[in-house]
Amino acid sequence: MTIVTSYPGVYVEETASLSMSISSNATAIPVFAVKNSDENFIITRQIISWLDFETKVGTFDPTNTLHVSLKTYFENGGGYCYVAQVQNLVRDVPKYDDITLLVAAGENISDAVATLCAVGNSLFAIVDGPVNELDSTYVSPYGPTPNAAAYYPWLTANWATSMDSTGKVVNTDIPPSAAVAGAYCATDRDRGVWKAPANVALFGSVTPKYKVSDFEQGQYNKGMAINMIRQFTDSGVLIWGARTLQDSDDWRYVPVRRLFNSAEKDIKKSMAFSVFEPNSQPTWERVRSAVENYLRKLWQEGGLMGNSEKEAFYVQIGKDVTMTDDDIKQGKMIVNIGMAAVRPAEFIILSLSQDVGAAS
Missing domain, CATH: 3.40.50 (Rossmann fold)
Structure with a gap:
């Protein structure tokens, strides 16, 4: 409903819109x-x-x-x-x-x-x-x-x-x-x-x-x-x-491997909302925004490598990006997600030197 503004002041308009967020679920059950x-x-x-x-x-x-x-x-x-x-x-x-x-x-x-x-x-x-x-x-x-x-x-x-x-x-x-x-x-x-x-x-x-x-x-x-x-x-x-x-x-x-398993599960579960939604730009943008927010939080917590978001992850979705016309006609919504996972420092190598110069 459009609000008619007839006098100076603050107006409130309530809108109902489809939103999407991704929550992190328990990882070790x-x-x-x-x-x-x-x-x-x-x-x-x-x-x-x-x-x-x-x-x-x-x-x-x-x-x-x-x-x-x-x-x-x-x-x-x-x-x-x-x-x-x-x-x-x-x-x-x-x-x-x-x-x-x-x-x-x-x-x-x-x-x-x-x-x-x-x-x-x-x-x-x-x-x-x-x-x-x-x-x-x-x-x-x-x-x-x-x-x-x-x-x-x-x-x-x-x-x-x-x-x-x-x-x-x-x-x-x-x-x-x-x-x-x-x-x-x-x-x-x-x-x-x-x-x-x-x-x-x-x-x-x-x-x-x-x-x-x-x-x-x-x-x-x-x-x-x-x-x-x-x-x-x-x-x-x-x-x-x-x-x-x-x-x-x-x-x-x-x-x-477990980080990717966890992210796959969280994202897959949250994207259930989009089934039967229009396979179009507004839906793609909601998906892209929600996945980016999820990965950004993961990166900020230390779960991903990189000095910037761009280095840590990417999310791709859209026509001629991840989907062809034929994909869209068949009802396929395809999202490409990349994550730079943190790897364990399994081997720590120290390079040591000693000054053996003559004492003065």
Whole structure:
């Protein structure tokens, strides 16, 4: 409605217009795989906290892989999560749009990773290396994939023990993926999804089942792309690696892949408003403006490289820019987005010199 101004003063006109904004959603919500035989989790269930888990299952069993996994997950900063039987992952995970991480928790989830962690699905898997000592003959069941990272060795803790039939104390092996998932949650919450979840201390009195030296890590750093958990004299137990199973230049690092996953999910979810809107300049401008605002905030928080917005990101949309006449006639709205992701300083090289000139 047009306001008729008949006298000097301030006039108010209310207008209703279609606007778009993009909100950042939680980046680390895991689902833990459990054995097919675990009757407590025939259906996928949400776990709010360690107390909630104990309430649902009863007494803590230090010999149960899921029990020790979730205990170390929550002790390392994990938030709410889901638990599902291995054979139900592919069926149930797509029903929960907040899940972003698949956690092996001692199980082989290679089929689920291949299906659910394809590019564009915004899901990342945290999987376990071998339960026995790593050697050059080890072959990962997951193959090279940018949306998964493997961790080694398995862990032990003084609270995860039992007695065998002879009365001997036996350690329960704790899957490293569980503790690492907690560290992902804590790092995302404290720093952001673009920060590598590495050089991060693990809590809950866990220690690596096997010690890893610099030489061994260097030996397996290439080819296997397995991230090590190491115990250092001065620093304690640390996650000492942030590589994906792809281990190629484009998607070598966990935070780079997860940053893109997070942005893709946020932007894709917010653009649902534009379905059935006119595929024309006003709609394109709303989309472009909203995506730029989202990426600008990401850059200002430190998630993108660059001294300027132009260096950090770009958003392209429009006729003869990202779409042809034929694309528009077919109802396609195409947006091209570029982001300069921050990469971890994995190798820090110092160049040192010493003045050995004669003393005066």
